[in-house]
Amino acid sequence: MAKHYSGYFKRSHKDFVAKGVFDGFVGKDARLHVDPLLLKRCKTPEFVGAYEKLLDHFRRLLTLVPERDKPITNLRYKSIVQHLSFPEFHFIGLGFGDNSRAGKGITGKKAELLAETAIEIVQDGVEDPEIFLLVNLFQEKIGADGISDIMIWTLRNEFVRYTQRVTEEFGFKTYKFDGLYDLPFFIRSDKKRGLVKTPIIFVPTEIIRNLPEAEYRDGHFFSDYNNEIRRRISKDVGLALRDMRDKKLLKQRLLAKPAVMSKMAEIYRHLKGKGYDFMQDDSFIYASAIIEELIGQEPLPLEAKEDNLEAVMYIARQICLQFKKMVETNRMSELLYNKDKFKNEKALQRLFLIMADGYCNISDIVLSPETDYGAGPVDFKFSSGHHSKVLLEMKLARNSQLMHGIEVQLPTYLKAESTSKGIYMIVIADNHDEELVNTLWRRLKTQNIPESLIQNIIAIDARKRNSASRL
Secondary structure, eight states, X not given: OOOBHHHHTTOOHHHHHHHTBOOOBSSSOBSEEEOHHHHTTOOOGGGTTHXXXXXXXXXXXXXXXXXXXXXXXXXXXXXXXXXXXXXXXGGGOBSSOTTOOOOOOBOHHHHHHHHHHHXXXXXXXXXXXXXXXXXXXXXXXXXXXXXXXXXXXXXXXXXXXXXXXXHHHHTOOOEEETTTEEEOEEEEEETTTEEEEEEOOOOBGGGEEEOOHHHHHHSOOOOHHHHHHHHHHHHHHTOOGGGGGOHHHHHHHHHHOHHHHHHHHHHHHTOOOOXXXXXXXXXXXXXXXXXXXXXXXXXXXXXXXXXXXXXXXXHHHHHHHHHHHHHHHSSGGGGGEETTEEOOHHHHHHHHHHHHHHHHHHHTOEEEEEEEOSSOEEEEEEEETTTEEEEEEEEETTOTTHHHIIIIIHHHHHHHHTOOEEEEEEEEOSHHHHHHHHHHHHHHTTSOOOHHHHTTEEEEEOOOOOOSOOO
C-alpha cells in the first residue's frame, strides 16, 4: 500500500483535510486531475486569477499564428510548438503515472500535432482561448490528463508558491530544488541509485476532480460537461453522439465549421466545474489514508515462525479478524456508505484489499485479488510460496448466493487450487441482513459442510453508526 503524505510526514490525515491540501501518495500518482473550470471559483490565494492567466497563455497564441495568406517560417513554427509544449510536472502526484512520476505531458510529436491543429483553428478565425481547454475532445493522443498537464505547467509557479506556504505552515523540512526553490522531498533508498530525493508539490483539493478508469483503458475521457458540449453541437457537426468519440472525424467536422468551435467555447465559458467528492470518495483515495493511520495504530503480530499452510492461515485469519474489528469498533464501516446508503459488494472488497494489503506487506504474504482457477474468480488469495495458499470469499448477507457461496463456491475453489484452507466472510449492512445470517447458521446445521469451513466463517456487522465526520 502506497504511503500518503500524512503518513510520510507523520501528520494526521485530518490536518491535511482541515487545510484543504490534497493528501496524495509519495512515489505514486493518484488517478485524479486538476480541472481548469474549478479555477473559476478557487479561493486558494495563490490561484485567485489563475483561470485568466491560463486563458492569457492561449490569447498570446493568436499573436504567433500569421494570417492564412502569409507563410509560416520555420522559426515561427518552432515558436508555436514551444508555446504549446507542456512537459509533465512530475512531482504533482496526479494522473496515470502509477509508480512512476516520469510522464511525458504534451511534448515532442504531441506538441507538434497540437500546434498544427492550433494553426488551423486560429487561421479559421476562432479567437476563443477556451477552445484549447477542450482539445481533449477532438485532438488525438490528448485526454483529460493532457488538459491537466496544460494547466499545471502553465501555473507551475502558482503550485510552487502554494507548496512553499503549506510547507511552512506544517513545518516540514525543505531542500533546494533546481537551486531555486525550497520544497519538501520524498526521500527513499534505492539499491542501484542509492538515496533518491524527489520533490513534492502540494495541490489544493478544491481544484481536483476524478479521472475515470475508462480513459486509462481507451485513451478517451468524456466528463459530464464534455458530454453536454457534445450533445449541444451534435446537430451542428452532423454526427451522432456515439460517432463523436472518433476524435479524428470530429476534428475534421469542426475545422470545416469554425463557428461551431466558437459555440463550444461559449458553452464551456458558462459551465461550472464539479470537483472530486472526497467525502463520498468513490475511488477510496482518502479511505486508504484513514486505513493507513488505523494500521499504524493497530499493529498485528503477524510474524509466522514457519513458512507453511498453517502459518499462512493464521495470518490470513488474523487480518480478517482485524478487518472485523476495524469495521465494528473503529468506525471503518463509515467508509462503506454514501450518506446512509451502503455502497456495494465491490466497494467492500476494495476496502478490504486496501487494509489487508497493508498488513500483508508487513508479513511478506502475497495477497491476490479475484484469482480465477477455471471455476470462476475467488475474491482473494493469501499465499506464501507455491503450496501454502488460503482462499477468502466475501459476500454481503443480502447476496442471493450466500448459502451457495459456502456450500458450493468456496469448496470448488479450494479443490481447484489444491488447498484445504478457506475463509468465508459475511457482511451485515442492515437488520434484514442480520436475519439472513441467522437463517444461514440454522441451515448450516442441516447441511453436510466440513466443520473446518464452518469454523472459519467470519460475520461482520457493518451497520452504519452515528458519528462525526470520518474525515
